[in-house]
Amino acid sequence: MGKNTVDDILFGAAYYDEYVPRVLDRVDEDMAMMKAAGVNVIRIAESTWSTEEPQPGVFDFSHVDRALDAAHKAGIKVIVGTPTYAVPTWMVRMHPEVLADTPAGPGKYGARQIMNIVSPAYRFYAERIIRKLISHVAGHPAVIGYQVDNETKYYDSVSPDMQLLFVKHLRERFHDDLDAMNEAFGLDYWSNRINAWEDFPDVTASINQSLRGAFDRFRRQTVTDFLAWQASIVREYARDDQFVTQNFDFEWRGYSYGVQPAVDHFKAAKAMDIAGVDIYHPTEDDLTGKEIAFGGDMSRSIKDGANYIVLETEAQGQHGWLPFPGQLRLQAYSHLAGGADGVMYWHWSSIHNSYETYWKGLLGHDYAENPTYREAGVFGREIADPKVGGRLKHLRKRNQVAIMVSNESLSALDWFLIEAGFPFGGTLKYNDVVRAVYDALFELNIECDFVPTDAPAEKLAGYAMVVAPALYCTPQETIDNLHAYVEAGGHLVATLRSFVADDDVKVWHDAAPHGLTDVFGMSYNQFTRPKHVGVAFCGALEGTPDAEAAALIELIRPAEGAETLAFYTHYAWKDYAAVTRNAFGGGWGEWIAAVLPPDAMRAVMSEAADRAGVTGAGRALAGALTVRQGVNEAGETVTYLLNYSAEPVEVLSPVAGEVVVGGRRVVTEGTAVDDPAVGPAAGTAIAEGDAVAVGPWNVVVIAG
Numbered sequence: 025m026g027k028n029t030v031d032d033i034l035f036g037a038a039y040y041d042e043y044v045p046r047v048l049d050r051v052d053e054d055m056a057m058m059k060a061a062g063v064n065v066i067r068i069a070e071s072t073w074s075t076e077e078p079q080p081g082v083f084d085f086s087h088v089d090r091a092l093d094a095a096h097k098a099g100i101k102v103i104v105g106t107p108t109y110a111v112p113t114w115m116v117r118m119h120p121e122v123l124a125d126t127p128a129g130p131g132k133y134g135a136r137q138i139m140n141i142v143s144p145a146y147r148f149y150a151e152r153i154i155r156k157l158i159s160h161v162a163g164h165p166a167v168i169g170y171q172v173d174n175e176t177k178y179y180d181s182v183s184p185d186m187q188l189l190f191v192k193h194l195r196e197r198f199h200d201d202l203d204a205m206n207e208a209f210g211l212d213y214w215s216n217r218i219n220a221w222e223d224f225p226d227v228t229a230s231i232n233q234s235l236r237g238a239f240d241r242f243r244r245q246t247v248t249d250f251l252a253w254q255a256s257i258v259r260e261y262a263r264d265d266q267f268v269t270q271n272f273d274f275e276w277r278g279y280s281y282g283v284q285p286a287v288d289h290f291k292a293a294k295a296m297d298i299a300g301v302d303i304y305h306p307t308e309d310d311l312t313g314k315e316i317a318f319g320g321d322m323s324r325s326i327k328d329g330a331n332y333i334v335l336e337t338e339a340q341g342q343h344g345w346l347p348f349p350g351q352l353r354l355q356a357y358s359h360l361a362g363g364a365d366g367v368m369y370w371h372w373s374s375i376h377n378s379y380e381t382y383w384k385g386l387l388g389h390d391y392a393e394n395p396t397y398r399e400a401g402v403f404g405r406e407i408a409d410p411k412v413g414g415r416l417k418h419l420r421k422r423n424q425v426a427i428m429v430s431n432e433s434l435s436a437l438d439w440f441l442i443e444a445g446f447p448f449g450g451t452l453k454y455n456d457v458v459r460a461v462y463d464a465l466f467e468l469n470i471e472c473d474f475v476p477t478d479a480p481a482e483k484l485a486g487y488a489m490v491v492a493p494a495l496y497c498t499p500q501e502t503i504d505n506l507h508a509y510v511e512a513g514g515h516l517v518a519t520l521r522s523f524v525a526d527d528d529v530k531v532w533h534d535a536a537p538h539g540l541t542d543v544f545g546m547s548y549n550q551f552t553r554p555k556h557v558g559v560a561f562c563g564a565l566e567g568t569p570d571a572e573a574a575a576l577i578e579l580i581r582p583a584e585g586a587e588t589l590a591f592y593t594h595y596a597w598k599d600y601a602a603v604t605r606n607a608f609g610g611g612w613g614e615w616i617a618a619v620l621p622p623d624a625m626r627a628v629m630s631e632a633a634d635r636a637g638v639t640g641a642g643r644a645l646a647g648a649l650t651v652r653q654g655v656n657e658a659g660e661t662v663t664y665l666l667n668y669s670a671e672p673v674e675v676l677s678p679v680a681g682e683v684v685v686g687g688r689r690v691v692t693e694g695t696a697v698d699d700p701a702v703g704p705a706a707g708t709a710i711a712e713g714d715a716v717a718v719g720p721w722n723v724v725v726i727a728g
Contacts, residue, residue: 026169026259026262026263026264026265026266026267026268026297027169027264027265027266027267027297027298028267028297028298028330029298029330029331029365029418030168030267030298030331030333030365030366030417032064032413032414032417033360033365033366033367033407033413033416033417034064034065034101034333034365034366034367034368035062035063035064035065035356035366035367035368035403035404035407035408036058036063036064036065036066036067036100036101036366036368036369037058037063037066037067037339037368037369037370037371037372037385037386038066038067038068038070038336038368038369038370038371038372039054039066039067039068039091039095039371039372040068040071040072040371040372040375041068041087041090041091042072042075042087043375043376044373045376048391050391051090051091051094052094052097052098054094054372054373055094055095055097055098055100056098057387057393057397058098058100058372059098059099059100060401061386061397061398061400061401061404061405062400062401062403062404062405062406062407062408063100063400063404064099064100064101064404064408065100065101065102065103065168065366065368066091066095066100066101066102066103066372067102067103067104067105067171067335067368068088068091068092068102068103068104068105069088069104069105069106069107069157070105070106070107070109070171070173070174070271071105071107071109071110071136071174072087072107072110073107073108073110073111073112073153074110074112074113075087076088076107076153076156076157077112077153077156078112078114079114080114080115080118080149081152083153083156085157085160085161088104088157088160088161092161092164092166092167093166095166096164096165096166100166101166101167101168102164102166102167102168103167103168103169103170103171103269103335104157104158104161104167104169104170104171105170105171105172105173105174105271106150106153106154106157106158106170106171106172106173106254106258107153107157108150108153108154108173108254109136109137109139109173109174109175109176110136110137111138111139111146111149113133115145115146115149116133118145119143119145119146121140121143121145121183121185122139122140122143122145122146123138123139123140124138124139124140124141124179124180124181124182124183124186125140125181125182125183125184126179126180126181126182127180127182127228127229135379137175137177137179138179139179140179140181140183140185140186141176141178141179141181141246141247141250142181142183142185142186142189142246142250143183143185144185147253150254151257154254154257154258155257155260155261158170158257158258158260158261158262159261162261162262162263162266163263167266168265168266168267169266169267169268169269169297169298170258170262170266170267170268170269171268171269171270171271171300171335172251172254172255172258172268172269172270172296173250173251173254173270173271174270174271175271175272175273175302176247176250176251176270176287176292177247177284177286177287178243178244178246178247178286179286180286181243182226182227182228186243186246187226187227189242189246190227190238190239190242190243191221191224193242194238195221200221202218202219202220202221205218206218208234208528208530209232209234209235209238209528209530210232210234210530211232211234211235213232214231216230216231216232216235227239233435233436233439233440233529234528234529234530236435236439237432237435237436237439237497237527237528237529238528240285240431240432240435241431241432241435241527243286244286244287244288244291244431245288245291247286247287247288247292248287248288248291248292248294248295251270251292251295251296252292252294252295255268255270255295255296256295267297267298268295268296268297268298269296269297269298269299269300269333269335270292270293270296270299270300271300271301271302271335271336272284272287272289272292272293272299272300272301272302272323272326273301273302274303274318274319274322275455279304279305279306279315280302280303280304280305280315280318280319281315281455281459282318282454282455282456282458282459283322283429283431283434283454283455283458284431285431285434285435285438287431288431288476289322289323289326290325290326290476293326293327296327298327298330298331298332298333298365299323299324299326299327299330299332299333300323300332300333300334300335301319301320301322301323301332301333301334301335301336302334302335302336302337302370303315303316303319303320303334303336303337303359304336304337304338304341305337305338305355306344306345307338307341307344307345307346307347307348307351307355308344308345308346308347308348308351309670311347311348311351311354311355311668311721312668313358313466313650313666313668314459314462314463314466316355316358316359316362317358317361317362317466317650317652318459318462318466319334319362320332320334320359320361320362320363320364321362321462321471321472321473321474322474323362323363323364324362324363324421324473325473325474325475326474329363329420329421329473331363331364331365331417331418331419331420332363332364332365332366333364333365333366333368334359334364334366334367334368335366335368336368336369336370337355337359337367337368337369337370338369338370339352339369339370339371339384339385339386339396339397339400340374340384340385340386340388340396341383341384342382342383342384343382346396347396347399348670348721349395349399349690349691349692349694349721350399350689350690350719350720350721350722351721352396352399352400352403352690353399353402353403353688353690353696353723354666354667354668354721354722354723356400356403357403357664357666357685357723357725358664358666358723360407360416360419360664361419361652361654361664361666362652363419363420363421363654365417365418367403369385369386369400370383370385371385371386372385372386372387373385373386373387373388373389373391374387374388374389376389386400394694395692395693395694396694397694398693398694398695399690399694399695399696401694402688402690402694402695402696406685411684411706412684412685412706415656415658415660415662415684415727416656416662416684416685416725417656417657418656418657419654419655419656419662420654420655420656421471421473421653421654421655422654422655423471423472423473423487424470424487424488424489424636424638424639424640425465425470425471425472425473425487425488425489425490425491425633425638426472426473426474426475426479426484426487426489426490426491427458427461427462427465427472427473427474427475427490427491427492427493428474428475428476428477428479428490428491428492428495428502429458429474429475429476429477429493430476430477430495430496430497430498432477432496432497432527432529433454433494433495433496433497433498434453434454434455436454436496436497436525436529437453437454437494437496437521438453438454440496441453442456442457442494442520442521442575442576442619443553443575443576450575452574452575452576452619454494454496457493457494457519457521457619458493458494460493460619460620460622460625461491461493461519461625461629463622464622464625464626464628464629464630465491465629465633466650467622467626467646467647468626468629468630468633468643468646469640469642469643469645469646469650469651469652470629470633470638470640470643471640471652471653472491473487475490477495477497477498477499477502478499478501478502479505480505481505481508481509484505484506484509484514485509485512485514487514488514488515488636488637488638489514489515489516489517489632489633489636489638490506490509490514490515490516490517491516491517491518491629492506492516492517492518492519492522492523493518493519493522494519494520494521494522495518495521495522495523496521496522496524496525496529497524497525497526497527497529498522498523498524498525498526498527498538499526499527500526500539503523503538503539503540504539506540506543507539507540507543509611510543510608510609510610510611510612510613511543511608511609511610511611512609512610512611513609513610513611514610514611515611515612515613515614515632515635515636516543516611516612516613516614517613517614517615517616517629517632518537518540518544518613518614518615518616519615519616520551520576520577520578520616520617520618520619521576522537523536523537523538523539523540524536524537524538535547535549536548536549537615540613541583542608543606543608543613544586544604544606544608544613544614544615545582545583545585545586545604545605545606545607545608545613546580546581546582546583546586546601546604546606546615547580547581547583548578548579548580548581548600548617550578550579551576551577551578551579552576552577552579553575553576553577554572554573554574554575554576554577554592554594554618556572556594557572557573557577557592557593557594557597557618558570558571558572558573558592558593558594559571559572559573559590559591559592559593559602559603559618559620559624560590560591560592560593561589561590561603561624561627562588562589562590562591563587563588563589564587564589564605564631564635565589565590565603565627565628565631568590568624568627568628569623569624570593571620571621571623571624572621573592573602573618573619573620574618574619574620574621575619576618576619577592577597577602577617577618577619578617578618579597579600579617580600580601580602580604580615580617581600581601582601582604582606583606585606585607586604586605586606587604587605587606588601588603588604589601589603589604589605589614589628589631590602590603590618590628592618601617602616602617602618603615603616603617603618603628604617605632605635612635614632616628630646640653641653641663641678641679642663642678644678645665645675645678648673648675649665649666649667649673649675649718650664650665650666650667650668651663651664651665651666651678652664652666656727660681660727660728661679661681661727661728662684662725662726662727663678663679663681663725663726663727664723664724664725665716665718665723665724665725665726666718666723667718667719667720667721667722667723668721669720669721670720670721671720672701672702672717672718672719672720673717673718674715674716674717674718675715675716675718676713676714676715676716677710677711677712677713677714677715677716677726678712679710679712679726679728680710680711680712680726680728681709681710681726681727681728682707682708682709682710682726682727682728683703683704683705683706683707683708683709683710683724683725683726684706684725684726684727685706685723685724685725686698686703686704686705686706686707686708686724687699687700687702687703687704687717687718687719687722687723687724688702688703688722689701689702689719689722699719700717701717701719702717702718702719702720702722703716703717703718703719703722703723703724704716704717704724710726710728
């Protein structure tokens with residue numbers, strides 16, 4: 025393995041000399057503009073296979089060399105990407121099978137990420153270009169690391185060889201025992217039983233989520249294996265002072281939203297020295313910081329708390345994302361607040377043709393300076409100062425709350441939609457519940473980690489509270505670990521549709537929630553869609569305004585001794601609880617049986633965190649400012665005060681220390697001026713309880 029950290033905070037952009045109009049020769053001018061803005065790294069080559077290998081076995085790395093040499097001359101580092109996520113035309117002409125068949129039909133050439141990643145032909149050519157490119161650049165002094173592929177997924181491939189490998193996987197898993205497989209997947213239903221391996225059907229139209237889920241899990245494993253395969257090739261050439269990363273991404277809803285359906289990030293990240301990620305998010309009036317925080321917390325968690333690199337985020341981005349003055353700087357510091365050791369934009373300059381013509385970079389189509397470029401320079405020059413960047417890099421988190429997530433649950437609830445129980449008739453999905461929990465914690469200034477369902481008991485024991493949102497598929501080992509966690513003094517909060525089925529999406533046949541009825545002190549065996557069903561709060565949640573349930577409610581019967589924290593007000597369901605808590609062993613389990621609106625979910629999570637003893641310097645500032653913390657290399661606690669609003673805020677500082685990053689007012693043209701009205705100046709000593717102003721779309725960072 026290579027380096028698993030970077031020396032200094034990376035700040036830069038993707039750079040494509042290949043995309044520049046031929047009448048221009050800008051590479052040295054671009055590097056000079058980057059240098060002026062504090063850019064210290066570029067990412068190259070990951071999108072340009074057809075330029076690097078214009079015909080099979082014919083290689084041309086002239087654009088790569090131009091970028092490397094110009095960057096080195098300017099003192100700018102380079103991350104080189106393997107170009108395997110967009111295939112050249114000649115390959116498809118020679119080997120049409122490299123295009124993935126999907127449920128929509130045979131693949132057609134045009135877009136990126138259209139390959140069948142298990143295709144032998146694709147793998148042959150991918151290995152050749154990786155070896156040719158990496159051997160060519162590995163010795164270059166500008167190269168600090170490599171990105172294998174880009175936003176890798178299985179691209180919904182149902183190609184024949186993908187399915188053939190899946191059947192081989194099942195034969196190995198079930199030791200050639202068809203009866204065992206049929207029983208595990210419930211294939212007797214609708215005559216889906218498979219009585220001979222050679223009769224195994226095409227799974228594209230399967231109505232059995234156990235089989236579908238197993239296929240999804242297998243395809244996620246092909247992604248893990250594919251990335252590990254690429255990383256192993258790159259490491260044959262990489263120097264010891266270079267790292268290997270991958271640009272992971274998330275479920276896309278017009279921006280980065282939730283857990284990625286097509287990749288198990290925890291497994292895939294094991295082959296990487298450093299996790300990389302792209303995080304795109306709404307901005308202008310819609311900037312909240314939630315997507316930045318979610319993506320960062322996930323990226324940090326998949327490498328067990330290690331720092332990560334934001335390999336892509338927006339500069340000007342798509343229409344409606346042009347940052348207001350101050351937002352670009354705020355966004356950059358927001359990434360660092362999550363533990364990022366690098367912030368890189370996609371991309372340096374806006375391109376002049378094709379699909380992403382209007383996904384604008386730091387520079388527009390005219391290559392001229394603009395307010396976004398100038399504001400990037402404000403941040404770039406700030407963190408280039410060792411007194412700033414040196415104190416903010418390698419931030420470590422010591423969070424008290426973890427959210428347990430599951431790709432298997434995501435896949436299952438894409439099929440069994442929460443409202444409907446069918447693949448139609450509803451819209452609420454797994455990631456909606458995950459984000460409802462995460463967003464509530466974010467708004468409460470409660471930072472969290474993410475853990476997978478196979479997190480060991482000792483890992484869980486390090487958290488004061490574990491939250492399981494819609495954890496529909498749960499292995500028995502996870503049930504046992506959570507049971508032991510609560511019994512030993514832990515605090516477990518779960519939402520509806522948790523602990524319903526095993527990892528094969530087979531519903532448990534005992535009382536729900538499976539194996540945890542004693543922990544939660546309740547059970548249920550009925551649920552329904554609510555229509556005008558109110559939720560009233562009581563006990564420890566007395567005084568919380570009534571809410572209206574949405575999507576689905578479970579009809580909870582608390583056991584003797586369990587505490588009811590909320591109940592349904594509808595005349596038919598008034599005898600059932602909506603939120604319960606139960607003491608068990610040294611801890612307790614809390615169950616949220618309804619989909620609650622944000623204000624109610626925030627109140628429930630706040631009270632649960634209080635009861636679990638979750639502390640934090642920012643809790644008292646919830647609703648006024650976002651507060652995020654970590655510990656730097658010197659052992660100082662670094663506190664970020666982030667104002668995601670157009671209004672100035674004045675608060676009492678929750679910490680004492682020295683201002684590392686002061687509030688600065690970014691004016692219309694993108695430059696910054698010192699202004700005490702928007703925050704104390706860098707170097708100011710702050711005592712706990714001192715009044716601190718944080719201006720609109722601004723940030724103050726205190727270390728001490």
